[in-house]
Amino acid sequence: MAGMATAVVVCAAAASPGKLRGPGARNVRLETAIPADREFKNLKVLPKDISSKMLQQIMIDEFEDGLGVGCGFCHAPFKGSDKLDYVSDAKSEKSIARSMMRMTLLVNKKYFQARHPQIGTPALVVTCTTCHHGQPRPSSE
Numbered sequence: 311m312a313g314m315a316t317a318v319v320v321c322a323a324a325a326s327p328g329k330l331r332g333p334g335a336r337n338v339r340l341e342t343a344i345p346a347d348r349e350f351k352n353l354k355v356l357p358k359d360i361s362s363k364m365l366q367q368i369m370i371d372e373f374e375d376g377l378g379v380g381c382g383f384c385h386a387p388f389k390g391s392d393k394l395d396y397v398s399d400a401k402s403e404k405s406i407a408r409s410m411m412r413m414t415l416l417v418n419k420k421y422f423q424a425r426h427p428q429i430g431t432p433a434l435v436v437t438c439t440t441c442h443h444g445q446p447r448p449s450s451e
């Protein structure tokens with residue numbers, strides 16, 4: 311199971327750099343495997359019991375592709391290392407992403423009558439991509 315989840319991310323990451331655009335594309339990393347050997351430790355918006363597969367789908371399809379950035383745009387590296395510490399909240403982009411997630415859920419619930427909106431599900435009418443269209447800052451287009 312752990313090995314399988316890792317393989318899925320590596321494939322998706324290998325396939326995505328060509329699609330990445332914008333300033334964040336510089337931060338693209340190929341070793342984007344989500345550690346599948348442990349529980350997710352610092353989820354404040356997503357459900358704590360989310361599956362690795364669903365989390366990967368959100369990080370890659372919604373966040374990376376939606377904003378045209380790599381994992382390192384939101385996730386800081388471990389001190390003195392190239393590896394990303396996905397649990398860390400050191401980068402402000404990660405906190406901004408969390409408030410964007412809350413805003414997106416609220417818009418869907420309040421204005422589009424989505425009953426149980428969850429990031430990364432078809433229940434969402436408005437997604438990150440609706441505004442971002444592959445850009446980290448839609449306001450400066």
Ligand code: HEC
Pocket residue numbers: 342343344345349350351352353354355356357369370373374377379380381382383384385396397403404405407408
């Ligand atoms: C636009 C910002 C953004 C991008 C890009 C992004 N992430 Fe995340 N990631 C987040 C946020 C925000 C959370 C925390 C969500 C929450 O609090 O519910 C998170 C959480 C995670 C976690 C869970 C860590 C834990 O244990 O709490 C992993 C693993 C992760 N991301 C991996 C990735 C990978 C791999 C990529 C690239 C394929 C990626 N992320 C790209 C914003 C981002």
Ligand code: HEC
Pocket residue numbers: 373377403404406407410411414429436437438439440441442446447448449450
């Ligand atoms: C209603 C439109 C809208 C939606 C939906 C939206 N965003 Fe944003 N987002 C913006 C705008 C506009 C900005 C730029 C704000 C600025 O320039 O100061 C922004 C900025 C950001 C930034 C900061 C980028 C930077 O360069 O500092 C992040 C990270 C981000 N959004 C993540 C997300 C994520 C993740 C989602 C989906 C969960 C999302 N956004 C959904 C409109 C939106």
